[in-house]
Structures are given as C-alpha cells and as structure tokens.
Amino acid sequence: MFGAFLTAGLLAAAPAQSQDAAAKLPHVVILATGGTIAGSGADSTTTVGYTSATIGVERLIAAVPELQKVASVKGEQVFQIASESMTNAHWLKLAKRVNVLLAQSDVDGIVITHGTDTIEETAYFLDLTVKSRKPVVVVGAMRPATAISADGPINLYNAVLLAGSQEAVGKGVLVALNDQINAAREVSKTNTSTTDTFKSTELGMLGYIQGNKPYFYRQSTRKHTADSEFDVSQLDALPKVDIIYGYADMNRVALDAFVAAGAKGIIQAGVGDGSIAAQMKGPLVEARKKGVLIVRSSRVGQGIVARNGEANDDELDTVVSDTLNAQKARILLMLALTKTASSKDIQRMFYTY
Known part of the structure; x- marks a missing residue:
C-alpha cells in the first residue's frame, strides 16, 4: 500500500481555497521521472531494499494536499525509472520538455522528481540546457513513500x-x-543512505527552506540556464564521453576499450590533482592524436584541478575540469563537443560553467 504518509496527508488536507486565492498562486508543473520518492517497500520499516519508481505522479501529488496552499500544481509522468538507469536520451527528452513548458506564460516554475543516485548529473545537465530564468527544482527522497519516516512528502x-x-x-x-x-553545479550525493546526503561540501549550499519560505545566502557565479551557450532543441543524441578512474597500478585497458568503442572524449578522474600515471601518459597522448578530447578531473571530489599543475596540459593538449567532479565534467564535455573540437575553446567553457 502507498504508505502512512498518504493517509496522514489526506486526513490533514486543508479546506478548498476560493477561486480568487487559487488564481493568485504560482503555476508549477511537476515532471515525474521515478526514483525512491516514488518507491515502495515491503513494509513501513523498509528503508533499504525497496523498489524504486512504482508510484505515479498523480498519487505523489495527492499524497501532499498541502501543495494546494502554495501553488497551482499539475503533474506529468515523463518516464518512470530508477535513476541509475538514466541515459543521455532521457536527459534530452527531459530538457526539451522543460524548455517547452517554461516558454508558456501560464507556467511559473518546474519541479522534477528524480532518483537520488544521478540527481546531481540530471540537475547539472539541465543547468546547462534550460533556456529560462524561471525556477527549476530537482527533488528526490532517500526513503521510499511507504516508510514511516518517508522524506519525500x-x-x-x-x-x-x-x-x-x-x-x-x-x-x-x-x-x-x-x-x-x-x-546543481556544486551539489553531490555524499552518503549512501542518510537523508542529509546532498552537500556542496566545499563551496557550500545556497540556502534553507524554513517556515514556508526560501532563504538564499549566496548564489553561483558561473553561467547557467538562460546565459548558457548550449542548445539541445535540435539534438537527438550526444557525443560519447566516458570516464576512466585513477588508482595505484592503473593500466590502459579501459581507456583503449573506450576509444575503440568510439568515445569522442575521455574524463580522467585522476588521483590527487588529476595526476597522470607514468604508464598512462603514452596511451592518453595516443588517444588525443586520434582526436579524442581528454579532460583531467580528480577522484578527490573537492578543489581546483590546476592547469599545467600535475601535467603539462599545454604540451598534452588536454583540458582541466576546474572544480567539476568527473561525472559533471562528462556532462559539460558532451555538450561542449556539440559545438567545437577545439581544446582551447572547451577549456574556456570549463572556466565559464
């Protein structure tokens, strides 16, 4: 059954608002994609080992009747998956739908319900491809809808x-x-299961929501959304970009396999400051000579990857990811490759976004 919070929410429903009051509320569209927020477990104490993406958007909305106090809400089920199965095709479909909706005068903002495993990636992809200043908020949950302590509502x-x-x-x-x-640019999932998992560990969160009001204390200085140069409206696919992970005694097998499979770009999640192991320099140079763009990121998860720091990027014709982690660097490189093959121009993009 759809959990304790559905029953509790319906019992707590407020009286219907007047038409005048409802007309003054912002119009928000909820685009549902699945995930834990739409998941269900065997019983009310199941918080791991549950099934994601089982509950549709209309039931999610019905379970939180308090929504009618703050917005006029409509829902769409864009797709219904666990977010570890998110693909580039899903991202393109979602971004195009968001842009269509935000271009409408009767839509003031978008909420996207999403699984938490790749929520940071989808959010950053949208940050680079949404063509509006209207709010887009990506949300999920760490506990299924059927749990006693469900955080989804x-x-x-x-x-x-x-x-x-x-x-x-x-x-x-x-x-x-x-x-x-x-x-979206800065947040990452930092814990496998706790509800406070999402953090912008070094640069810090933007603010809080308290007492039915958002409080912002800072904002990102990097370009995004309406100021982005990327346009996916005519794209049916994205260039293939893969990630290789740095570790002691690393070898070239994964790199060679990705290049052979047609990768147009490689993100190296290197150790430390994106360091390149001695045995990997030759293979990376070979890949670059074949036209594959190489971006040095870091497995560390925090800090700037310094250009011409642990490697001579000018000599190698490589790009550094700045503060982007490997999974977000992959997203920016895919979009960058839709516009240019120039490493210099792509480096500019990494310092811009």
Whole structure:
C-alpha cells in the first residue's frame, strides 16, 4: 500500500481555497521521472531494499494536499525509472520538455522528481540546457513513500514552494532536499543512505527552506540556464564521453576499450590533482592524436584541478575540469563537443560553467 504518509496527508488536507486565492498562486508543473520518492517497500520499516519508481505522479501529488496552499500544481509522468538507469536520451527528452513548458506564460516554475543516485548529473545537465530564468527544482527522497519516516512528502512540498517563489528566479537549476537548497553545479550525493546526503561540501549550499519560505545566502557565479551557450532543441543524441578512474597500478585497458568503442572524449578522474600515471601518459597522448578530447578531473571530489599543475596540459593538449567532479565534467564535455573540437575553446567553457 502507498504508505502512512498518504493517509496522514489526506486526513490533514486543508479546506478548498476560493477561486480568487487559487488564481493568485504560482503555476508549477511537476515532471515525474521515478526514483525512491516514488518507491515502495515491503513494509513501513523498509528503508533499504525497496523498489524504486512504482508510484505515479498523480498519487505523489495527492499524497501532499498541502501543495494546494502554495501553488497551482499539475503533474506529468515523463518516464518512470530508477535513476541509475538514466541515459543521455532521457536527459534530452527531459530538457526539451522543460524548455517547452517554461516558454508558456501560464507556467511559473518546474519541479522534477528524480532518483537520488544521478540527481546531481540530471540537475547539472539541465543547468546547462534550460533556456529560462524561471525556477527549476530537482527533488528526490532517500526513503521510499511507504516508510514511516518517508522524506519525500516534505521534500516535494518544499520543492514546489521553491519553484513557485520569486527568490528562486534566475538562480539556475536547484536541488532541494532535507530543507536545504543547493546549486546543481556544486551539489553531490555524499552518503549512501542518510537523508542529509546532498552537500556542496566545499563551496557550500545556497540556502534553507524554513517556515514556508526560501532563504538564499549566496548564489553561483558561473553561467547557467538562460546565459548558457548550449542548445539541445535540435539534438537527438550526444557525443560519447566516458570516464576512466585513477588508482595505484592503473593500466590502459579501459581507456583503449573506450576509444575503440568510439568515445569522442575521455574524463580522467585522476588521483590527487588529476595526476597522470607514468604508464598512462603514452596511451592518453595516443588517444588525443586520434582526436579524442581528454579532460583531467580528480577522484578527490573537492578543489581546483590546476592547469599545467600535475601535467603539462599545454604540451598534452588536454583540458582541466576546474572544480567539476568527473561525472559533471562528462556532462559539460558532451555538450561542449556539440559545438567545437577545439581544446582551447572547451577549456574556456570549463572556466565559464
């Protein structure tokens, strides 16, 4: 059954608002993609080992009747998957739908319900491809809808509140869970199971949601959304970009396999400051001579990867990821390769976005 919070939410439903009051509310569209927020477990104490993506968008909305107090809400089921199965095709479909909706005068903001495993990647892809300053908020849950302590209802409520707020306009794509607001570019999942997993560990979150109001304390200085140069409206696919992971005694097998499979770009999640092992320099040079773009990132997860620091990037014709982790560097490189094959221009993009 659809959990304790559905029953509790319906019992707590507020009286219907007047038509005048409802007309003044912001119009928010909820695009559902699946994930834990739409998941169900064997019983009310199941918080691991549950099944994701089993509950549709209309039931999610019905389970939080308090939404009617803060927005006029409509829902669409874009797809219904666990987010570890997210693909480039899903991203393109989602970005195009978001842009169509945000171009409408009767849509003030978008909420996207999403599995947490790749929420940071989808959010950053949208941050680079949404063509509007209207709020877009990506939200999920760490516990299924059937759990006693389900975090989905309050997360969804906060996300709708945020998406309909003036405070969120022009802030880029936001990730809102656990009463916190984070920038898509900077947030990452940092814990496998706890509800406070999403953090912008070094640069810090943007703000809080408290007492039915968002509070912003900073914002990202990097370009995003309406100021982005990327346009996916005519794209049916993205260039193939893969990630190789740095470790002691690393070998070239994965790199060679990706290049042979047609990779147009490689993100090296190197050790430390994106260091290149001695035995990997030759294979990376070979790949670059074949036209494959190489971006040096780091497995560390924090800090700037210094250009011409641990490797001579000018000599190798490689790009550094700045502060982007490997999975987000992959997204930016895919989009960059839709516009140019120039390593210099792509390096500019990594310092811009």
